[in-house]
Amino acid sequence: MSTRNIGDVILKVDNIDLSFGVMKVLDNISFDVRQGEIRSIIGPNGAGKSSLLNVINGFYHPQQGTITFKGDTRKQMAPHVAASHGIARTFQNIALFKGMSTLDNIMTGRNLKMKTNLFWQALHIGPARAEELENREAAERIIDFLDIQAIRKKPVGKLPYGLQKRVELGRALAAEPELLLLDEPMAGMNSEEKEDMCRFIIDVNDEFGTTITLIEHDMGVVMDLSDRVLVLDYGKQLADGIPDEVRNNQSVIDAYLGVPHE
Amino acid sequence: MIYRETGQFKSSYQADQALFPIKQDRYVILGILIVTFAIVPMLLNQYWLNAIMLPFLIYSLAALGLNILTGYCGQVSLGTGGFMAVGAFSVYKLMIAFPELGFIPLVLISGFITAAVGTLFGLPSLRIKGFYLAVATLAAQFFLVWLFNKVGWFYNYNASGMINSPPMTVFGVIITGPEGDMHGKYYLVAAFVAVFALAAKNIARGRIGRNWMAIRDMDIAAELIGVRPLIAKLSAFAVSSFYIGMAGALYFAVWLGSAEPTEAFDINQSFLVLFMIIIGGLGSVLGSFLGAGFLVLMPILLKNIMVDGLGTDAALAAHIEIITVGVLIIGFLIVEPHGLARLWRIAKEKMRLWPFPH
Secondary structure, eight states, X not given: OTTOOOOSEEEEEEEEEEEETTEEEEEEEEEEEETTOEEEEEOSTTSSHHHHHHHHTTSSOOSEEEEEETTEEESOOOHHHHHHTXXXXXXXXXXXXXXXXXXXXXXHHTGGGOOOOHHHHHHTOTHHHHHHHHHHHHHHHHHHHHXXXXXXXXXXXXXXXXXXXXXXXXXXXXXXXXXXXXXXXXXXXXXXXXXXXXXXXXXXXXXXXXXXXXXXXXXXXXXXXXXXXXXEETTEEEEXXXXXXXXXXXXXXXXXXXXXXX | XXXXXXXXXXXXXXXXXXXXXXXXXXXXXXXXXXXXXXXXXXXXXXXXXXXXXXXXXXXXXXXXXXXXXXXXXXXXXXXXXXXXXXXXXXXXXXXXXXXXXXXXXXXXXXXXXXXXHHHHHHGGGGTXXXXXXXXXXXXXXXXXXXXXXHOGGGGTTXXXXXXXOOOOEETTEEOSSTTSOHHXXXXXXXXXXXXXXXXXXXXXXXXXXXXHHHHHHOHHHHHHTTOOHHHHHHHHHHHHHHHHHHHHHXXXXXIISEEOHHHHTSHHHHHHHHHHHHHHOTTOHHHHHHHHHHHXXXXXXXXXIIIIIIOOOHHHHXXXXXXXXXXXXXXXXXXXXXXXXXXXXXXXXXXXXXXXOO
């Protein structure tokens, strides 16, 4: 990890309050993510981890607080605006376009890179064809990177779970994001698939310099991968720091990691 | 088997992304085009062209339009009859007011007018989905038919409330109305359908088509990767209505020659076109043709077999025909809920691997 260079703060979340009716989901959460780092969010079920990601990419609108992304401070933004600013994500329950092939899913991830209008698209000549080919090449680079060449024409609905997770990562990568939000990228995987996914996450971070924020329950993975870890419990911020600090934090141990039986 | 891609290697993405990447498919399409434009008009007489080919082609165009909206973008619509009426009345008013523009441009303009109306009635889709949207589009159906009945300006205050297509020519041949030349009509409609089927296929495989399908399959994920639901849904309504409007214009001006809104464009039209795409295959250009073919040809075929072949009483035959078509629809949907196009695709997959399926 010596060669990695962690830059300035790219995302800063300040005093976020989010509630649905009387239920407070996020209570005064503040944290930041630095350029090029792998930042984890952990916590028990219902702690508000996914909600926090939903706030960051504009799907939930918090009642209080601000989000600063690349120096741009705002209270809320529409999801497609977040996408156009370079935030991409994957979902806890796979949210692929099931009727489409792997290739089409990844190509859809590049929709913001494509501009030709309906007229050219209907003719499929000139700029529309050039654009399609250009983006196909970019999509193929991601397919190579994730080693999913064999399934590029298969409908994703029929793929095994582990591969679907990989395709979903591909779709997010296709947008060439600056900040990649991964919601439990390893949930439900066996140890071999987990190893593969870890390698991809490290490679993405390493090769493309993509900043990654991820939610994960596998503590071994979290502690190995992360530069810094944020711990949530019932919408409150329990701890924030490098893995070793978090591991030894008494309130984190009490709430989440558990006390070893002597 | 003959249908197989062994030995056809692609060395560029362009070749891989071709419309029909497999050689045999290209031959089939070429064959269909030759049959459509050379052999059918030579073999079939006026009755066949008028009773079978014209409605088949025109309904295929309408089914293509609805398939763009429902099959590709996932927005259910029961307003097809109403939108066809918009196309028909637009072309009628335009033919009276601007005959000098020529028939083909007028059909296109009617399509654009319908696209605008369709986009307007598509606005509820931004808030509601599924069955609720279907009910909202039902409002379009009833409102538009009511409007064309109620406001005299649309039918030029004709005492009967009907609209009659004035004769117009394309390349010197009378195409519209009862005096039109049947072969000319057939060529014109076939050309429209061929051009716009190609356009639909192109749109479906590009960015806009993928965005529609993304909205259909998982709208939240689509939004989070930058697809704007507003633009995707309304553009689907616009393109879909454009096709349906042109189909309505051809239906009235070329095929029927005269029309009365309550009968020609009632709710049954909407259901008929919806059944076509369900039976043919949602989200498939081929499916639009198969569904239209099935629902246009099957009743005629049954009638011919029963009345001419078996000598059944005509009224009885009509009832049996309805029952049989219903049974066939249910049968097909049980065997393959994804439509005839899926059956065809499965058959192709099997053929490609035959005789070594493993």
